[in-house]
Amino acid sequence: MSWNKVAVVGAGLIKMGELFEQSYEQMAAGAFTAALGSVDKGLDKSAIDAVIVATQRGSLWGQEGIGGNTVPSAIGLSGVACTRVENACPSGSDAFRIGAMVVASGVHDIVLVIGVEKMRDKSTQEGLLARAAAGHPLYNRGETAPVLFAPFATRHMHEFGTTPEMLASVAVKNHHNGCLDPYAHFRSEITVEQVLASPMVCSPLRLLDCCPQTDGAAAILLTSAERAHEFTDKPVFVAGFGVATDHPYLHEKTSFVGLPATTLASGRAYEMAGVGPRDLDMAEVHDCFTITEILDIEDLGFVEKGKGGPASLEGETALDGRIPVNPSGGLLAKGHPIGATGIAQLTECWWQLREEAGERQVAIRQGFALQHNVGGRGSGVSVVNILTRNP
Amino acid sequence: MSPALEPTALKPVAILGVGAAAPSLRLAASDVGAAWGSGGGRGTVALCDADEDTLTLAWGAAHGALEAAGITAREVSGLWWGTARPPFAEGPSHAFLAATLGLDRAGGGGLSSGSPHAGIEAVIGAWDALAAGHAQFALVVTSDALIPGLGTAGETTTGAGAAAMVLGALPDASEGPSTNGSSPAARLVARTTRAMPAVDRYRADGDSATGDVYDARLFREEVFVPLLTETGRAVAGDVSSPVESWAIADPDGRLGTAVAKRLGAPLASAPVFGALGDAGAASALLGLVHVCAETGSAGSLIGVIGYGGGRATALVVDAARAVPGACSVEALGAGRRVTYPEALRARGQLEPMDDPIEMGLPPGGAAFVRGNPEMLGLFGARCRECGTISTPPSIHPTCTGCGGTQLDIVALARRGRVETFVVNQTMPPPFQAPLPLVVIDLEDGARLMVQGSPADAAELAVGDEVALSLRRYALERGIPVYGYKAFRVAGTAFVSGGLASDGLVSGATVGSGQDRAAKEGGS
Numbered sequence: 001m002s003w004n005k006v007a008v009v010g011a012g013l014i015k016m017g018e019l020f021e022q023s024y025e026q027m028a029a030g031a032f033t034a035a036l037g038s039v040d041k042g043l044d045k046s047a048i049d050a051v052i053v054a055t056q057r058g059s060l061w062g063q064e065g066i067g068g069n070t071v072p073s074a075i076g077l078s079g080v081a082c083t084r085v086e087n088a089c090p091s092g093s094d095a096f097r098i099g100a101m102v103v104a105s106g107v108h109d110i111v112l113v114i115g116v117e118k119m120r121d122k123s124t125q126e127g128l129l130a131r132a133a134a135g136h137p138l139y140n141r142g143e144t145a146p147v148l149f150a151p152f153a154t155r156h157m158h159e160f161g162t163t164p165e166m167l168a169s170v171a172v173k174n175h176h177n178g179c180l181d182p183y184a185h186f187r188s189e190i191t192v193e194q195v196l197a198s199p200m201v202c203s204p205l206r207l208l209d210c211c212p213q214t215d216g217a218a219a220i221l222l223t224s225a226e227r228a229h230e231f232t233d234k235p236v237f238v239a240g241f242g243v244a245t246d247h248p249y250l251h252e253k254t255s256f257v258g259l260p261a262t263t264l265a266s267g268r269a270y271e272m273a274g275v276g277p278r279d280l281d282m283a284e285v286h287d288c289f290t291i292t293e294i295l296d297i298e299d300l301g302f303v304e305k306g307k308g309g310p311a312s313l314e315g316e317t318a319l320d321g322r323i324p325v326n327p328s329g330g331l332l333a334k335g336h337p338i339g340a341t342g343i344a345q346l347t348e349c350w351w352q353l354r355e356e357a358g359e360r361q362v363a364i365r366q367g368f369a370l371q372h373n374v375g376g377r378g379s380g381v382s383v384v385n386i387l388t389r390n391p
Numbered sequence: 392m393s394p395a396l397e398p399t400a401l402k403p404v405a406i407l408g409v410g411a412a413a414p415s416l417r418l419a420a421s422d423v424g425a426a427w428g429s430g431g432g433r434g435t436v437a438l439c440d441a442d443e444d445t446l447t448l449a450w451g452a453a454h455g456a457l458e459a460a461g462i463t464a465r466e467v468s469g470l471w472w473g474t475a476r477p478p479f480a481e482g483p484s485h486a487f488l489a490a491t492l493g494l495d496r497a498g499g500g501g502l503s504s505g506s507p508h509a510g511i512e513a514v515i516g517a518w519d520a521l522a523a524g525h526a527q528f529a530l531v532v533t534s535d536a537l538i539p540g541l542g543t544a545g546e547t548t549t550g551a552g553a554a555a556m557v558l559g560a561l562p563d564a565s566e567g568p569s570t571n572g573s574s575p576a577a578r579l580v581a582r583t584t585r586a587m588p589a590v591d592r593y594r595a596d597g598d599s600a601t602g603d604v605y606d607a608r609l610f611r612e613e614v615f616v617p618l619l620t621e622t623g624r625a626v627a628g629d630v631s632s633p634v635e636s637w638a639i640a641d642p643d644g645r646l647g648t649a650v651a652k653r654l655g656a657p658l659a660s661a662p663v664f665g666a667l668g669d670a671g672a673a674s675a676l677l678g679l680v681h682v683c684a685e686t687g688s689a690g691s692l693i694g695v696i697g698y699g700g701g702r703a704t705a706l707v708v709d710a711a712r713a714v715p716g717a718c719s720v721e722a723l724g725a726g727r728r729v730t731y732p733e734a735l736r737a738r739g740q741l742e743p744m745d746d747p748i749e750m751g752l753p754p755g756g757a758a759f760v761r762g763n764p765e766m767l768g769l770f771g772a773r774c775r776e777c778g779t780i781s782t783p784p785s786i787h788p789t790c791t792g793c794g795g796t797q798l799d800i801v802a803l804a805r806r807g808r809v810e811t812f813v814v815n816q817t818m819p820p821p822f823q824a825p826l827p828l829v830v831i832d833l834e835d836g837a838r839l840m841v842q843g844s845p846a847d848a849a850e851l852a853v854g855d856e857v858a859l860s861l862r863r864y865a866l867e868r869g870i871p872v873y874g875y876k877a878f879r880v881a882g883t884a885f886v887s888g889g890l891a892s893d894g895l896v897s898g899a900t901v902g903s904g905q906d907r908a909a910k911e912g913g914s
Contacts, residue, residue, distance in 0.1 A: 125745070126748075129748070129818060130748045132748060132818045132819065132822055133749060135751065137750055137751075137762070137766070137865075137872060138766055138841070138864055138872070138874035139782075139839075141750075141874075142815055143828065144817065144818060147828055151811040154813060155811040155853065158853045201816055201817045202814065202815045202817065203813055247791055250830060250840050251782065251840035252781070252838070253830075256811045256830070
């Protein structure tokens with residue numbers, strides 16, 4: 001039996017991309033407007049009594065110390081209760097999980113969960129790449145984001161014979177899906193050959209194995225299951241969730257062919273939702289790099305450990321496959337504005353379960369969708385949320 | 392006879408082992424000539440890669456000498472280091488090197504600097520401490536990597552390298568040559584010094600490179616050749632048998648020969664300049680290490696002359712048999728040939744206009760004060776419950792294996808196998824691609840992630856055997872930051888660790904921060 005105490009009654013995002021022309025505040029306002037406009041029966045914004053903001057790295061736009069008051073003022077809700085959540089790449093999905101618990105607690109009735117991330121106000125060299133010099137002065141020196149995942153690709157290839165073509169097939173599929181998603185950063189088809197011919201970024205990962213740096217924002221409105229029908233006849237319920245951690249440094253990993261935080265988090269979410277991987281109609285998973293999606297679909301139990309590569313190559317995760325993964329285009333094509341990413345993924349799940357996803361709509365048979373992020377230093381934290389349209 | 396030191400009063404000391412190290416790059420003199428449109432120059436010189444300096448070279452040579460002598464770092468009474476370019480012109484150079492070698496924190500010795508004569512001064516310092524009975528075993532390290540001024544003649548002659556010796560005190564009775572098998576392989580038996588206040592190559596306070604400000608002919612005829620000849624003759628007069636070969640610090644590949652000719656014995660150290668160029672403070676001992684490997688015949692006397700800053704000191708080594716660790720300069724490896732622009736970049740003389748990305752933590756800050764011993768000494772925290780080694784100790788108050796809090800600080804093994812790796816191609820300055828990052832399973836079971844060698848990037852594979860070697864990770868806000876990098880054993884000749892790899896680190900904190908807090912709290 002699913003948890004189902006909290007419902008999503010509105011969700012929306014802005015077109016992802018290098019949004020040089022928009023400020024952090026303007027992106028937040030855009031996402032909020034989209035979410036508010038999506039509420040079938042309308043929702044008076046003054047009824048929102050708490051906001052949870054997910055922004056992972058304010059320092060990328062010169063605001064390390066942003067707090068809970070930045071967003072409410074920008075979206076016309078100054079005065080409302082607001083808290084910022086930061087939990088690495090799962091910041092958005094964790095803000096959602098916390099929002100659901102806040103509503104379930106009965107303390108707040110209508111909660112806005114909003115993720116906003118400015119990734120491109122600083123140059124690449126001063127932004128994400130600068131982390132090469134951050135962290136432990138020696139143990140992490142040179143550790144840009146791909147370094148956190150490429151060692152898993154090296155080892156996955158070594159142990160299971162996973163090939164560069166299998167990795168590339170993930171990028172090809174997600175770029176195809178992105179073509180069908182008007183909100184995606186990249187909307188162009190690519191081929192396996194193009195992926196394999198793209199420049200090496202961090203071996204064995206090439207440029208097209210990597211997600212772009214994307215500005216973006218996404219927002220979701222939550223209320224209790226009891227009140228959901230005041231706002232929509234097609235609510236989507238929070239069936240369950242889980243969060244889990246792992247040791248933060250790569251040299252503390254006992255294995256380089258899986259991410260234990262994902263396995264733990266999804267196990268908790270499945271138990272809470274009363275479902276298993278076979279009950280899902282689709283999933284939005286963390287594909288910051290192609291290898292990450294291959295690890296994810298294994299760690300989430302969609303395929304056996306070691307079979308993620310062949311499954312991807314053979315189309316099991318395509319829109320019409322056994323378990324469609326990342327119909328939105330995923331982080332690889334839609335983009336990865338960190339704090340917004342999880343909320344944008346949940347928005348996709350909401351659309352899919354309501355069968356409003358247009359050309360990229362997957363078949364909804366059992367009424368369950370899973371959303372997943374993994375990240376932080378050494379992929380040391382993962383959040384999984386499961387949504388359902390089944391009451 | 393020197394008025395300052397009575398040779399008969401000089402107590403010999405034993406040479407128990409020697410070691411040497413060369414940097415990884417080589418530059419052809421003809422490439423320098425081509426860059427300046429002068430077209431001249433013969434041979435190659437050695438130079439440091441961007442992650443090497445006089446400290447990393449000294450570390451390599453010292454490890455070799457300790458291993459050859461069969462002396463552990465903890466038995467050494469002190470470290471005498473001579474270099475004209477300590478990594479900190481003013482700062483904790485000696486303390487850093489001692490920490491990387493695992494020497495006792497109470498150890499003595501000192502850092503000699505100021506000119507390339509510093510190398511021989513380090514020998515004298517150690518010798519006197521042993522002779523005085525203040526030390527039992529002394530580690531002498533000489534290293535240099537001078538940076539020649541752009542466009543100076545020094546660009547085609549300045550090299551780099553390091554040589555080290557472990558010296559031991561001799562019983563008072565042990566005078567004269569010994570034929571006993573238990574006697575030392577070699578002894579230092581005579582020395583003399585001569586000074587002449589004349590300026591040659593020098594580097595002023597605030598200068599980053601060494602300039603040639605002198606008249607080369609004047610220096611040869613009036614300073615170097617007469618001064619070294621006088622010094623060599625003086626020391627040869629202090630010993631009863633003829634000096635059979637000479638190892639002479641040679642600034643340009645010709646002056647040493649000129650001196651040896653006047654002294655009437657061959658310049659046996661000549662290949663050192665040919666292979667490495669002028670290795671500054673390390674030249675004289677590099678010559679000795681080479682000569683010891685080449686001769687090694689019983690009872691031969693080897694003369695050694697170091698020069699720099701208007702002073703020359705000559706030593707006589709009585710080599711009874713092959714000295715442990717002695718190796719020819721060719722055995723130090725041929726290095727990797729680089730172009731002139733690559734050489735300039737490696738020496739920090741060619742820098743991009745972009746500001747380099749700063750390290751997240753200032754190297755003078757608390758994290759380094761806490762972390763330097765464990766980073767330089769390469770320590771882990773071993774769990775008393777399950778044996779798991781967590782690294783580095785300062786960020787692991789609890790065991791990553793079982794959560795235990797009773798942890799012992801241990802020196803990590805220096806060899807292991809590649810569990811997985813990446814080669815990073817995309818980083819901002821000051822990083823240079825390709826940069827391998829390697830997760831290694833060490834022989835003691837600890838797992839570590841460190842940088843690898845760019846030279847190994849193309850061939851690196853899961854399962855490769857690698858050895859850890861000290862390197863300069865960064866020159867951060869002007870401060871050198873050191874750590875260990877992984878090198879494929881097949882690809883690079885490197886000393887294995889001379890530390891007692893399983894031993895506890897004495898004096899290190901045992902237990903976690905929590906335990907310590909609990910003790911202080913009296914609970």
